[in-house]
Amino acid sequence: MTAFVIRRLLVSLVVLVGISMLLFVLLQLMPGDPAEMMVDPMSFSGDRAAAVALQRHRLGLDSPLPVQYARWTGQLLHGNFGYSYTSGRPVAEVMLERLGPTIWLMGTALVIALLVGIPLGILAAMHRNSAVDYTATVASLLAISLPSFFVALLGIYVFGLKLRWVPTAGMNSVGGGSFADFLHHLILPAAILGFALAGPYVRYARAGMLEVLGQDFLTTARSKGLTRRRVIGRHALHNALIPLVTVVAIQLPVLFAGAVVVERVFAWPGMGRLALDAVLARDYPILLGFVMAVAVLVLLCNLVADVAYAVIDPRIRL
Amino acid sequence: MTSAPMFRVDRLVTEFRVDGGIVPAVNGVSFDVYPGETVGIVGESGSGKTVTVMSALGLLPASGRVVAGHAYLDDRDLVALSERELQSVRGKDVGLVFQDPMTALNPVMTIGTQVAEGLRRHNQGMTRKAAADRAVELLAEVGIPNPRQRARQYPHEFSGGMRQRAMIAIAMANRPRLIIADEPTTALDVTIQAQILDLLRRVQQETGAALVMITHDLGVIAEMTQRVIVMYAGRIVETADVDTTFHHARHPYTRGLLQSLPRLYQPVDELPAIGGQPPNPQRLPSGCAYRPRCPLSRDREECHTRPELTTAAPGHQTACHFHTELAEVRV
Amino acid sequence: MAVLDTASATGVLPAGAGALSPGRLAARRFLRHRLAVAGLVMLALFTAAAIIAPVVIGIDPNQVTPTAVRRPPGAEHLLGTDSAGRDVLARLFIGGRISLLVGLSAALVSTSIGLALGAVAGYFGRWVDGFISRIADVVLAFPSLIVIIVVAAFVGPSLPTLILSIGLFSWPTPFRIVRGLTMSLRGQDSLVAVGGLGAGPTRILRKHVVPVVVAPLTVVATLGVAQAILLEATVSFLGLGVPPPTASWGNMLNEAQSLTILESMPWLWLPPGIAIALTVLAVNFVGDGLRDAADPRQAR
Numbered sequence: 002m003t004a005f006v007i008r009r010l011l012v013s014l015v016v017l018v019g020i021s022m023l024l025f026v027l028l029q030l031m032p033g034d035p036a037e038m039m040v041d042p043m044s045f046s047g048d049r050a051a052a053v054a055l056q057r058h059r060l061g062l063d064s065p066l067p068v069q070y071a072r073w074t075g076q077l078l079h080g081n082f083g084y085s086y087t088s089g090r091p092v093a094e095v096m097l098e099r100l101g102p103t104i105w106l107m108g109t110a111l112v113i114a115l116l117v118g119i120p121l122g123i124l125a126a127m128h129r130n131s132a133v134d135y136t137a138t139v140a141s142l143l144a145i146s147l148p149s150f151f152v153a154l155l156g157i158y159v160f161g162l163k164l165r166w167v168p169t170a171g172m173n174s175v176g177g178g179s180f181a182d183f184l185h186h187l188i189l190p191a192a193i194l195g196f197a198l199a200g201p202y203v204r205y206a207r208a209g210m211l212e213v214l215g216q217d218f219l220t221t222a223r224s225k226g227l228t229r230r231r232v233i234g235r236h237a238l239h240n241a242l243i244p245l246v247t248v249v250a251i252q253l254p255v256l257f258a259g260a261v262v263v264e265r266v267f268a269w270p271g272m273g274r275l276a277l278d279a280v281l282a283r284d285y286p287i288l289l290g291f292v293m294a295v296a297v298l299v300l301l302c303n304l305v306a307d308v309a310y311a312v313i314d315p316r317i318r319l
Numbered sequence: 320m321t322s323a324p325m326f327r328v329d330r331l332v333t334e335f336r337v338d339g340g341i342v343p344a345v346n347g348v349s350f351d352v353y354p355g356e357t358v359g360i361v362g363e364s365g366s367g368k369t370v371t372v373m374s375a376l377g378l379l380p381a382s383g384r385v386v387a388g389h390a391y392l393d394d395r396d397l398v399a400l401s402e403r404e405l406q407s408v409r410g411k412d413v414g415l416v417f418q419d420p421m422t423a424l425n426p427v428m429t430i431g432t433q434v435a436e437g438l439r440r441h442n443q444g445m446t447r448k449a450a451a452d453r454a455v456e457l458l459a460e461v462g463i464p465n466p467r468q469r470a471r472q473y474p475h476e477f478s479g480g481m482r483q484r485a486m487i488a489i490a491m492a493n494r495p496r497l498i499i500a501d502e503p504t505t506a507l508d509v510t511i512q513a514q515i516l517d518l519l520r521r522v523q524q525e526t527g528a529a530l531v532m533i534t535h536d537l538g539v540i541a542e543m544t545q546r547v548i549v550m551y552a553g554r555i556v557e558t559a560d561v562d563t564t565f566h567h568a569r570h571p572y573t574r575g576l577l578q579s580l581p582r583l584y585q586p587v588d589e590l591p592a593i594g595g596q597p598p599n600p601q602r603l604p605s606g607c608a609y610r611p612r613c614p615l616s617r618d619r620e621e622c623h624t625r626p627e628l629t630t631a632a633p634g635h636q637t638a639c640h641f642h643t644e645l646a647e648v649r650v
Numbered sequence: 651m652a653v654l655d656t657a658s659a660t661g662v663l664p665a666g667a668g669a670l671s672p673g674r675l676a677a678r679r680f681l682r683h684r685l686a687v688a689g690l691v692m693l694a695l696f697t698a699a700a701i702i703a704p705v706v707i708g709i710d711p712n713q714v715t716p717t718a719v720r721r722p723p724g725a726e727h728l729l730g731t732d733s734a735g736r737d738v739l740a741r742l743f744i745g746g747r748i749s750l751l752v753g754l755s756a757a758l759v760s761t762s763i764g765l766a767l768g769a770v771a772g773y774f775g776r777w778v779d780g781f782i783s784r785i786a787d788v789v790l791a792f793p794s795l796i797v798i799i800v801v802a803a804f805v806g807p808s809l810p811t812l813i814l815s816i817g818l819f820s821w822p823t824p825f826r827i828v829r830g831l832t833m834s835l836r837g838q839d840s841l842v843a844v845g846g847l848g849a850g851p852t853r854i855l856r857k858h859v860v861p862v863v864v865a866p867l868t869v870v871a872t873l874g875v876a877q878a879i880l881l882e883a884t885v886s887f888l889g890l891g892v893p894p895p896t897a898s899w900g901n902m903l904n905e906a907q908s909l910t911i912l913e914s915m916p917w918l919w920l921p922p923g924i925a926i927a928l929t930v931l932a933v934n935f936v937g938d939g940l941r942d943a944a945d946p947r948q949a950r
Contacts, residue, residue: 016788027804129381146930148880150887151923154906162913169909217422223378224417225437225489226410229402236425243427251791258793262884266907276796277888280803288803292796299791315427315473 009307013300020296021077024289025070039076039083039286041091082293083286087279092290096272102172103271106191107260111253113195114202119245121199122206123238126214137203144200149259153193153266160189170268190267194259198252205248210241243314250306254299324351325529326497331388331398333367333374342600344370344383346553352497357523357530359544359561361537361576363597367553368533372499374398376413377405392497411441414490414528416519418502420482424474430485431455431470437492457488461518480511487518494526501533516543537580541565549573552598552608555628559635569631569642571615607640615641677943686939689932696929700746709740712895723917730917733905741897742921748898749879749929752813756878759817761871764824769859771825772832779829790822795884802890812891816878824870831863872937876930883926899926 040052064072082092118141125137161169167189173182213219214237222232261273268274272291279287311317333345345367352358360368373379375390375397390397392412397405409415417423425433434454439445445453451470458466461484474482483503490498500519504512520543523530532543540547540561547564549557549572557570568574575593595612604610606623616622621640628636631646639645715735723730729738767786771779798815805811835858885891886900894901899922906912906919 030804142931142934143927146876146880146934147927148883148887148900148923148930150884151903151926154903154912154919154923157909158912158916162909217417217419218425220378221415221417221423221486221489222425222436224376224409224415226406226408226440227436228406228440231436231440236428240425240427254791254793254796258795261795261799262888265888276799280799280890283803288800292800295792295796299793303791316475 005311006308009304013304017296017300021074021293022070024292025073028073028289039081041084041089077293082290085279085287086284087282087287092286095275095287096290096294099270099272099275102269103257103260103264103273105187106194106264106269106271107253107256109187109191110194110198110260111249111256113192114198115249117195118199118202119206119242122203122208123210123241125203126207126210126241127233129211134207137207141200141203141207144196144203147197149193149197150262150266152196153190153263156189156193157266172270190263190269194256194263197259198256201248201252202245206241206245209244210237213237213241216240243310246309246313247306250302250309253302254295257295257298323353325354325393326352326531327389327391328371328375329389329391331371331374331390332386333370333379333383334386335383337382340601343603344553344600345374347388348550348553348555349388350548350555350558352529352531354496354529355523355527356546357520357532357544358546358548359532359534359540360548360550361534361540362550363535365597365600366550368550369501370553371550372501372531372533376409376415376499377402378409378415407441410437410495411493412495413497413499414493414495416483416486416490416498416500416503419506420479420486421474421506423486424482426474429471429473430458430477434458434470434485434489434492437489441493454488454492457492458485461485461488461491461522462514463488479507480514483507483511483515484518487515487522491522491526491528495528497529497531498523499531499533502535503532504539505534505536512539519543537576549576552603553600554608554638555636556609556639557635557637558628559632559637563632563635567632567635567646569635569637569645570639571613571645572609574645575612575614607638615639615644685935686942689935689939692928692932693936696746696932697750700743700750703743704740704747709737712736712897720911720915720918722915729921730915732902732918733911736897738902738917738921741902742899742925744897745899745902745922746925746929748809748892748896749882749900749926752809752816752882752892752898753875753879753933755813756816756820756882757871757874759813760820760874760878761824761867763817763821764826764870765828765863765867767821768825768828768830769832769863772829773836773859775833775836782825783829786822786825789819792819794819794881798881798885799888799890802885807885807890807893809892809896812882812885816881820874820877823874824867827866827870828859828863831866832859835859835862869937869941872933872940876933876937879926879930879933899923 040049040056080093082096084091085095088095121133121137121140125134128134157169160166168186172186219232219236222236227236257273260271261276263269264271264273265277272294275287276291278284279291327349328351329349331345331348332343335342335344348367348371350358360371362368370379370383374383374385377397377400379385385398388398392408395408397408400408424430431451431454434457435447435450438450438453439447442450455466455470458470463469463481463484469477469481474485477485483506487503490500498519503519504515507515516539519530519532522528530543532539534540544561546560547558548555549564549570551572557564557568557573559567559569564573565577568577572593575591578591579593581590593612598604598608598611607613607616607626610616610618610622613622619641624640626638626640628638629642631637631642713736715731717735719731719735720733721727721731721735727737727739729742732738732741767782771782794816797819798812801815802811882891882898883900883903886898887903889901889904891900892898902922903919911918
């Protein structure tokens with residue numbers, strides 16, 4: 002088991018290294034001097050020239066490429082992701098700042114999707130072709146067909162402008178900083194993101210549950226005289242939820258992508274918005290940092306998915 | 320045999336609702352099972368043998384319905400019971416053994432838990448520990464070595480034969496008076512088959528339970544049962560004790576089944592098989608359902624009317640218009 | 651009322667229905683799927699509209715009229731005008747052309763790549779398969795939206811870039827299907843026999859693998875079109891997709907990010923949004939219908 006985890010970790014690291022190499026290549030192709038990029042623009046011009054020269058030396062820009070790569074990764078590991086072209090602040094610092102709001106957004110959306118999507122899918126499977134099933138199928142189809150940004154716009158229109166139940170943008174009201182105010186701002190974007198995420202959840206939960214419901218061991222369970230509640234709760238659900246763990250883990254990067262869009266529409270100050278602004282401003286240092294962050298996220302999610310599955314399903318004890 | 324049957328199926332009719340309409344699966348089946356005896360139900364796939372039993376116990380899938388008839392366990396009509404009442408019968412008065420233990424056991428639950436579950440369901444005061452201990456005892460009783468260790472393992476860690484033993488342990492956990500085994504050896508290797516049959520016989524003798532063996536394998540019938548019920552197209556076509564069935568069968572279908580058995584001392588070039596296919600339940604032939612495949616019928620007039628079960632001899636019933644013609648012919 | 655559907659008693663159901671060819675049976679099943687048919691009809695209408703309507707209407711979708719900015723729907727402009735005074739209806743139709751073009755092209759690209767790589771990986775196996783599969787796993791793991799955005803950042807947004815990026819990041823799904831099928835076919839005796847007779851890999855792939863693979867691949871490709879349309883719309887909405895002044899449903903919605911427009915000028919953002927929704931829904935319906943038609947055993 003531990004061997005399995007270690008093996009997967011190593012594979013992930015290899016992929017991460019591969020991606021970093023790719024990024025390093027991109028770095029060379031980008032306009033601008035990598036050394037310049039990684040020096041604090043706030044240093045005075047006299048000092049600055051010296052600082053750039055020092056950085057140039059640190060990056061070993063006169064050395065062969067593989068050495069440059071090694072040094073560059075060294076810099077990364079020291080936390081130096083470069084400095085933003087637009088704000089001049091260290092990339093790492095800016096990203097950390099934006100991380101919190103994005104995590105709040107994604108986390109809340111995840112909870113909403115889990116609490117709504119999975120039970121709905123399971124109920125739909127249990128009451129096939131009923132009103133519940135019909136609603137679930139239609140709703141999930143809408144969730145995966147409607148573009149999230151359009152739903153977001155609709156949401157703002159209905160709940161923000163017409164009904165005036167929630168604010169229409171941002172994370173805090175001007176001058177206000179209370180937690181309740183924050184939640185007030187959070188609820189609509191999180192709900193919209195959660196709705197989009199719940200679409201696949203409903204489908205997978207329904208399909209998984211349907212498959213379990215067709216299994217023979219449920220008949221055996223019934224033949225023991227077990228109550229319906231026990232048969233469904235202990236036997237059916239347990240088996241149906243196992244593959245769902247993987248689905249949730251795999252869908253997390255998609256959740257992040259969705260968050261990028263939602264953050265834009267709601268002017269939510271998170272990582273996604275940061276990245277989009279960086280794209281428009283051609284702020285390459287930020288973009289690089291962002292891509293690294295996404296890579297880490299993706300690899301982490303896949304690792305968790307594999308390990309979790311192995312832990313939960315006794316058939317896959319390695 | 321004592322006088323009163325403990326399990327009586329009375330004119331049971333079951334149908335399934337599918338996309339294309341209604342599929343009749345059981346068309347008026349009646350039989351008795353006496354305490355302690357072993358009865359075999361034999362027939363091809365689709366003959367309705369499994370559905371009959373499942374109907375009686377309320378274990379049909381959602382698309383199935385018992386349309387008419389009764390299934391008495393002692394005095395109670397199981398068909399008339401609610402699901403909740405049936406839940407106290409299943410696993411306690413009646414135990415089931417299924418065909419494929421790999422799919423019939425929950426893959427993510429330990430064997431011990433699966434056995435203990437049935438115990439705790441029907442023994443209110445039983446603690447988890449007591450049930451777990453009893454489960455280990457049961458596993459030992461069915462011949463599983465290292466039962467305490469094995470109880471903590473999962474089905475995929477067991478061999479096919481051991482899984483089936485575990486299934487039997489589950490079925491007999493609460494000492495039911497009736498054990499129904501649906502093709503219990505079909506999915507197993509031949510060598511293991513014999514062991515499992517021995518086990519079933521032993522369990523039956525030790526607990527005094529009645530055993531209903533559903534199978535398509537006449538060898539199993541010959542070895543295990545005292546009485547035989549032959550089913551075809553959702554109906555009983557013949558019933559008799561096992562000797563009579565094998566040596567004096569009075570239904571062309573039964574004869575056909577027997578003839579296709581390879582005999583050790585009569586080598587033949589070609590095993591005679593019953594021609595044709597089992598009928599489509601949705602489009603049964605009019606009259607006798609066996610008519611299109613029957614060598615005896617020769618499409619005679621009478622065969623266009625459905626034959627009822629008639630008594631050919633004491634304890635021997637058959638549903639064939641021309642069964643007397645078979646009386647003279649040796650099997 | 652909850653019911654448990656257990657499979658064990660269903661040895662009962664009839665074997666062997668009528669005697670129609672598999673193709674006609676599949677067509678029949680498709681047609682019974684009402685939503686799929688509706689979707690197909692809708693798509694046909696949309697495509698026809700997208701191709702013909704701009705010509706018929708005769709209004710230039712890129713014609714800027716500074717005097718008629720943000721007009722509500724009226725006689726002269728059936729759906730009003732946008733912030734640059736361009737006719738919304740005309741842009742809607744052109745946007746339809748673009749979205750369908752991108753959707754179909756990207757799906758074509760990804761399906762072709764997936765088919766080629768899947769056949770190679772499935773046929774040759776071992777390290778070839780291992781290598782390609784690894785790459786597929788990595789590509790699949792990354793959210794395509796992010797990657798497309800980053801690519802657009804580096805290369806600059808354009809229509810071909812968009813089609814290629816979407817196509818290049820959607821190939822793992824068709825790849826998996828083709829690979830799986832090729833592998834199972836490879837083990838079958840018929841292929842071994844043909845190989846023994848001297849048929850080379852290309853011939854085998856072409857004559858034996860491709861016919862089997864066509865049906866599920868069509869399903870995947872159709873659903874891929876829906877995916878691609880959504881991606882294009884999203885990326886264009888973010889300003890990184892179809893470059894202005896060309897209209898795309900996505901970039902038409904870009905305007906709606908101002909609260910004033912959102913609140914008081916619904917004609918600017920509702921039509922393109924609804925158009926996207928309806929089109930993607932229609933394609934998804936058709937895809938679902940095709941999937942059921944190809945393999946009715948899959949639980950819906």
